[in-house]
Amino acid sequence: MSAITERQHGASAPRRDTSVPRRRRRAGDLPVALVFLLPAAVGFGVFYLWPTLRTMYLSFTDYSLLAPPEWVGAENYRRLFQDPLFWNSLRVTVEYVVINIGVQTVVALGLAVLMHRLTRSGLIRGVLLLPYLVANVVVALIWYTMLDAQLGIVNRALEWVGLDPVAFFGETATAIPTIALVNVWRHMGYTALLIFAGLQAIPRTVYEAAATDGASEPTMFRRITLPLLRPTLVLVLVLTVIGSFQIFDTVAVTTKGGPVNATRVIYYYIYELAFQRFDFGYAAAICVALFAILAGLALMQLKMLRAGDTDLD
Amino acid sequence: MRRITRLAAVATMLPLALAGCGSGGDSGGDAASTEKTEISYWLWDSNQLPAYQACADAFHAANPDITVKISQFGWADYWTSLTTNLVSGNAPDVFTNHLNYYPEFAAKRQILPLDDFIKADGVKTDAYAPGLADLWVSNDGKRYGLPKDFDTVAIFYNKKMLADAGISEDEMKKLTWNPTDGGTYEKVIAKLTIDENGKRGDEPGFDKSKVKVYGLGLDENNGAGVGQQMWSMYALSTGWQFTDKNPWGTRFRYDDPRFQQTIAWWRGLIEKGYMPSLAIARSGTSVNDGFGAGKYALSTNGSWMINSYYGYDGVEVGTAPTPVGPSGKRATIYNGLADSIYAGTEHKDQAWQWVKYLASADCQKKVAEKAVVFPAIPEALTIAEEKFAAKGIDISAFTVQIHEKTTSLYPITDHASDISAIMGPAMDAVLSFEADPSSLSKANDEVNALFQ
Structure with missing residues (x-):
């Protein structure tokens, strides 16, 4: 949204003030702009750019953290292609992302539309955001305790209605879906709010016109809300998919990659390799592979879903 | 939009990081000027913290120039924090070590062999329950820890x-x-x-x-x-x-x-x-x-x-x-666990004094009083047995x-x-x-x- 307002300012300013030559104006702003940008640029360089470059370098080395790195060429990448655990971690992560994003987007969209069409209550918006305000690790541990097969309150409730208890986090088949849904619970309010902001950008007049034409709520949702919401949804999807791929904390405090390799998601595998097995070079190679996958995915999403265009014009 | 928020977040964090550096430098200066040393010591078991704090207090009373600052981390965080601090050169002067980890630290020269200290001070390595002390002799023949406790x-x-x-x-x-x-x-x-x-x-x-x-x-x-x-x-x-x-x-x-x-x-x-x-x-x-x-x-x-x-x-x-x-x-x-000295410590001698004290009957008896673990020295173990028995x-x-x-x-x-x-x-x-x-x-x- 800030980008839109900036663009509008930029477009309207020269029109209003034609006496000042454009080039001189720009040159005058530049030093100030640089001063404002500098702290952020330094931070970006130190915390993002340098680590990224260093990771790329380390991915070509054998580096145990406690001894200097040794150049090994593409050896780590060769190993990566033959490592069944890498492919397993990729598969497990994709399974997590599909369940997490699939469910989360549908639920959040539903919540946002309900907030938009039914209630404008700030209280409800606040309550929806509550899970997001609790730290990831706390959410994970509380759900872990609640879902325990023998002592968890959820399973006691299941038994009470006559069902058999389920070892949600402990069973190979249910561990990843459980972790994915726990994180849906935490993030849905936040995602709903992002979508809700997009909904508010849709002019009320469109709905009023549709209502005059006798359109029903479901029709309006399908014909008006969804198409006009597309740019927002794309942005939300790109952000949440990238975030979802980075699943780590929930796994680290609950299943720790197990049972067997059922929840050894890619970030957890990287962490184990780097900090438990001191195999930093190989861990860096997986990081680079993940970086390439995520960059490709984000580009593809933006391209395919035409994020820059709006249907409002 | 994402990049903007990211940059903003980083920009706000930056002064904090600088502030952190500043205060770190100051405290370092203080320590050097007054000739008093602070030894940092890490352990992972929160149950044992009060026992070892008692040891640290007694140690400070006997050696007023040396203060021991104890930090405790949960088991899982302990090894990650320790590793990253070894890499960045900020590891604690002395830390509780485990048999699963010390061979790697010894091989990578991150912990000091204690043999010269032991020889110079005439410390007896047979004062512990049989076999415990030898667990800490690595395959290079050098000793990397003095036993503090054992478990079965x-x-x-x-x-x-x-x-x-x-x-x-x-x-x-x-x-x-x-x-x-x-x-x-x-x-x-x-x-x-x-x-x-x-x-x-x-x-x-x-x-x-x-x-x-x-x-x-x-x-x-x-x-x-x-x-x-x-x-x-x-x-x-x-x-x-x-x-x-x-x-x-x-x-x-x-x-x-x-x-x-x-x-x-x-x-x-x-x-x-x-x-x-x-x-x-x-x-x-x-x-x-x-x-x-x-x-x-x-x-x-x-x-x-x-x-x-x-x-x-x-x-x-x-x-x-x-x-x-x-x-x-x-x-x-x-x-059994033991205490090791970080190879990069600036206070080798003081760190050794502390390790020696931790492995002494004096400190282990203090630990025994709290009845949380089994001390490595037999006479301290007898006290622990009594204290455990008193708890039923x-x-x-x-x-x-x-x-x-x-x-x-x-x-x-x-x-x-x-x-x-x-x-x-x-x-x-x-x-x-x-x-x-x-x-x-x-x-x-x-x-x-x-x-x-």
């Missing part, structure tokens, strides 16, 4: 459940076990298992799909290739050993039939309904909490867990030594194996973390019936390949 494994039992089943506490002390039919140990486990209709595990009509109380609990932790409190006491009692020699073995023996039969028997308890499935054990609660909640009648665990097991309201707890196996002897892993805890089930010399050393080898990464999932697969115990031979090949 025993069986915790719920006294009321035992009485209800008509099993006496004396019987618990005389249990036998073998991998074929489980011996009297399995009979006791079966009898202590109760289904929802009140039928016991050894009675006809027992419904193993609706178990109310399991005879034996299953640890929520993955024991990987050591199985310290999970299966090692059974496997070792067959005469099996982890490696060709210990310490510093180079061939593991997970392909030995005795080991694989033991694991087959152990997971067989799940099939019989006497022990929870791996899925249940991993679903959210620790084995000790399950025991405290009355879900398990017996639970094997290490002496470091004593205060947890005895801490549950309304549960009367007793302990028994692990059963006598086919070798005619009991077995338990015998593990009999630790003889843990110490009997030391007197009877039935303990086995924790397997000390190189590549410990890689072995654990191979054996962890492999054992999980067997326990969850996704793979046969014979699949462990393949894992064994992978483990042994690390040493070539």
Whole structure:
């Protein structure tokens, strides 16, 4: 949204003030702009750019953290292609992302539309955001305790209605879906709010016109809300998919990659390799592979879903 | 938009980082100007913090120029923090070390050999319970730690459940076990298992799909290739050993039939309904909490867990030594902790003074007073025994194996973390019936390949 307002300012300013030559104006702003940008640029360089470059370098080395790195060429990448655990971690992560994003987007969209069409209550918006305000690790541990097969309150409730208890986090088949849904619970309010902001950008007049034409709520949702919401949804999807791929904390405090390799998601595998097995070079190679996958995915999403265009014009 | 918020976040963080540097520099200057030294010391067990704080206070009183600053981290964070601090050169001057980790630190020259200090000060390394001190001599022949405590494994039992089943506490002390039919140990486990209709595990009509109380609990932790409190006491009692020699073995023996039969028997308890499935054990609660909640009648665990097991309201707890196996002897892993000095410390001599004090009878007696662990020095152990007894805890089930010399050393080898990464999932697969115990031979090949 800030980008839109900036663009509008930029477009309207020269029109209003034609006496000042454009080039001189720009040159005058530049030093100030640089001063404002500098702290952020330094931070970006130190915390993002340098680590990224260093990771790329380390991915070509054998580096145990406690001894200097040794150049090994593409050896780590060769190993990566033959490592069944890498492919397993990729598969497990994709399974997590599909369940997490699939469910989360549908639920959040539903919540946002309900907030938009039914209630404008700030209280409800606040309550929806509550899970997001609790730290990831706390959410994970509380759900872990609640879902325990023998002592968890959820399973006691299941038994009470006559069902058999389920070892949600402990069973190979249910561990990843459980972790994915726990994180849906935490993030849905936040995602709903992002979508809700997009909904508010849709002019009320469109709905009023549709209502005059006798359109029903479901029709309006399908014909008006969804198409006009597309740019927002794309942005939300790109952000949440990238975030979802980075699943780590929930796994680290609950299943720790197990049972067997059922929840050894890619970030957890990287962490184990780097900090438990001191195999930093190989861990860096997986990081680079993940970086390439995520960059490709984000580009593809933006391209395919035409994020820059709006249907409002 | 994402990039903008990211940049903004970084921009706001930057002054904080700079502020951090500033204050760090200041305190360093102060320390240098007044000639007083502060030694940083790390440990992971919060239960032990008060005991070692008492040692630190006494140490400071005797050496007014040296202050010891203790930091405590949870077990999992401890090793990650320690590693990153070793890399960045900020590791604590002295830290509690574990047998699983020290070979790697020694090989990478991150900890100091203590031999010269020991020689210069004439410290006696035979002052500790037999065998403990030698665990800390690495394969380069140098010593990297002085023992502070030790631990063994025993069986915790719920006294009321035992009485209800008509099993006496004396019987618990005389249990036998073998991998074929489980011996009297399995009979006791079966009898202590109760289904929802009140039928016991050894009675006809027992419904193993609706178990109310399991005879034996299953640890929520993955024991990987050591199985310290999970299966090692059974496997070792067959005469099996982890490696060709210990310490510093180079061939593991997970392909030995005795080991694989033991694991087959152990997971067989799940099939019989006497022990929870791996899925249940991993679903959210620790084995000790399950025991405290009355879900398990017996639970094997290490002496470091004593205060947890005895801490549950309304549960009367007793302990028994692990059963006598086919070798005619009991077995338990015998593990000990020690304190090591960081190779990059700026206060070598002061750090050594502190390590020496930690390993002294003086400090270990102070630790014994708190009755949290078993001190490495025998006379301090006697005090601990009395203090535990005063709390109503009999630790003889843990110490009997030391007197009877039935303990086995924790397997000390190189590549410990890689072995654990191979054996962890492999054992999980067997326990969850996704793979046969014979699949462990393949894992064994992978483990042994690390040493070539």
